[in-house]
Amino acid sequence: MTTPPRPEGYDPRAFEPFAVTVDLAVLTVRAGRLHALLVRRGQEPYAGAWALPGGFVLPHESAGTAARRELAEETGLSGTTVAGLHLEQLHTYTEPGRDPRMRVVSVAYTALLPDPPEPRGGGDAAEARWLPHDEVPALAFDHDRILADARAHVGARLEHTCLATAFCPPEFTLGELRQVYETVWGVTLDRPNFRRKVLTTPGFVEPVEGPPRRTGARGKPAALYRAGRATALHPPLLRPEGRSA
Amino acid sequence: MTTPPRPEGYDPRAFEPFAVTVDLAVLTVRAGRLHALLVRRGQEPYAGAWALPGGFVLPHESAGTAARRELAEETGLSGTTVAGLHLEQLHTYTEPGRDPRMRVVSVAYTALLPDPPEPRGGGDAAEARWLPHDEVPALAFDHDRILADARAHVGARLEHTCLATAFCPPEFTLGELRQVYETVWGVTLDRPNFRRKVLTTPGFVEPVEGPPRRTGARGKPAALYRAGRATALHPPLLRPEGRSA
DNA sequence: GCAAAAGTGTTAGCCTTACACCCATGG
DNA sequence: CCATGGGTGTAAGGCTAACACTTTTGC
Numbered sequence: 001m002t003t004p005p006r007p008e009g010y011d012p013r014a015f016e017p018f019a020v021t022v023d024l025a026v027l028t029v030r031a032g033r034l035h036a037l038l039v040r041r042g043q044e045p046y047a048g049a050w051a052l053p054g055g056f057v058l059p060h061e062s063a064g065t066a067a068r069r070e071l072a073e074e075t076g077l078s079g080t081t082v083a084g085l086h087l088e089q090l091h092t093y094t095e096p097g098r099d100p101r102m103r104v105v106s107v108a109y110t111a112l113l114p115d116p117p118e119p120r121g122g123g124d125a126a127e128a129r130w131l132p133h134d135e136v137p138a139l140a141f142d143h144d145r146i147l148a149d150a151r152a153h154v155g156a157r158l159e160h161t162c163l164a165t166a167f168c169p170p171e172f173t174l175g176e177l178r179q180v181y182e183t184v185w186g187v188t189l190d191r192p193n194f195r196r197k198v199l200t201t202p203g204f205v206e207p208v209e210g211p212p213r214r215t216g217a218r219g220k221p222a223a224l225y226r227a228g229r230a231t232a233l234h235p236p237l238l239r240p241e242g243r244s245a
Numbered sequence: 246m247t248t249p250p251r252p253e254g255y256d257p258r259a260f261e262p263f264a265v266t267v268d269l270a271v272l273t274v275r276a277g278r279l280h281a282l283l284v285r286r287g288q289e290p291y292a293g294a295w296a297l298p299g300g301f302v303l304p305h306e307s308a309g310t311a312a313r314r315e316l317a318e319e320t321g322l323s324g325t326t327v328a329g330l331h332l333e334q335l336h337t338y339t340e341p342g343r344d345p346r347m348r349v350v351s352v353a354y355t356a357l358l359p360d361p362p363e364p365r366g367g368g369d370a371a372e373a374r375w376l377p378h379d380e381v382p383a384l385a386f387d388h389d390r391i392l393a394d395a396r397a398h399v400g401a402r403l404e405h406t407c408l409a410t411a412f413c414p415p416e417f418t419l420g421e422l423r424q425v426y427e428t429v430w431g432v433t434l435d436r437p438n439f440r441r442k443v444l445t446t447p448g449f450v451e452p453v454e455g456p457p458r459r460t461g462a463r464g465k466p467a468a469l470y471r472a473g474r475a476t477a478l479h480p481p482l483l484r485p486e487g488r489s490a
Numbered sequence: 491g492c493a494a495a496a497g498t499g500t501t502a503g504c505c506t507t508a509c510a511c512c513c514a515t516g517g
Numbered sequence: 518c519c520a521t522g523g524g525t526g527t528a529a530g531g532c533t534a535a536c537a538c539t540t541t542t543g544c
Contacts, residue, residue: 220494238479464516
């Protein structure tokens, strides 16, 4: 904002006010499929329809704070889960008419989680569930578009950032990390090449000291790694046949 | 937004309303230096201080529409100039207290222009000017941060998109395009390699048919190009020693 | 033993980098 | 004729892509 170009007799309370909300596209990788966290609406409009979790920003809150609060309220995810998740502002949706009730501007966030416990409904959400990304029905409001934008955004950021570790538990194998890429991008990657790329990128991952090893299912046990301190990837890890941002 | 979690007795008009504004980080390359379009505030708070152009979103507008309107009002740039510029949503700033008067949520945009005419003040802006990026004084509100974010964002997007052509006139030489990169990144690029990279990227630029040639200053006349239809760059054009997003 | 996944090695090819060199123009 | 920028060529090196092969586990 700059100089308040108050139109004739402008008074903040005279206009129909803007409501400011947050919407969350919460994504996880579970069983090799990308899942989104959705809630079933308990009220009109769109009562009974699936929607992204979210809600109003309160007067004292920043949008980021509101995002974490709403997520905890509506999905019953634990405080530590919500406190630790990776939140990233995605886009702000401002079209008049996107909410039939009133003028609503929504700040959308993407959030990434390692495979988490089943959520439960709460707050105004009648129900909360993980749905496989390719089985998501039509959503309320413009949430279809927000979810699509979120998926595209995450896919693009996997190329240039260490974001993928946000989908993994604190200690993970390179196979798990690779599966994040494969799931989000919908491709298969060459295991040896992926391994080299990740290990030669300083700060992407760091080995867990005590050489304990963990088994995925069957097959050779894999070494464990933690997320490193790096945040950007140079050079990037481009997806095959890639298109990006 | 999702289920409206109306706190007890919630009524949109009962809360102190949120104001929604847009702020614009308008950048151009002029004389080999990155410039930002700034306005001098005519009113309190921060009267007399430099700030980004911007203003309130009106009830019937989307934020993008408001951005173009405010830019035309405050800087006197022509309608065609404003209509044609490349606008990109950057980030939304929501911290309580970022405006001392009231709760203001601001949707920030970056806009890129080819070297344009000098703007004039208008609307609520006492004065509008291009300032070299490294001579920008402390700005009103949190506009310093917005401008810094915009510069970082543009620099990163030059690597992966055809955004650089937005800084160029409809027909331009490869030297002009290269200068955009060099100016924004603050590096010098190898001319032959830059040329090859641009020309071998399908859809980045296309040659202007009639082999007219234009002289920059002295030196051999250069061939002219138009922006192509491509929007993404694959593979990317990474900045040397690069760091990015 | 066989399937599955981890881990190591190797090679060909692409792309970038660095730099040499010629061309066209203005002073 | 020289400085300046456009345009072409080329060789070295880094990185990726593709694939062969060994290791270690569960069944």
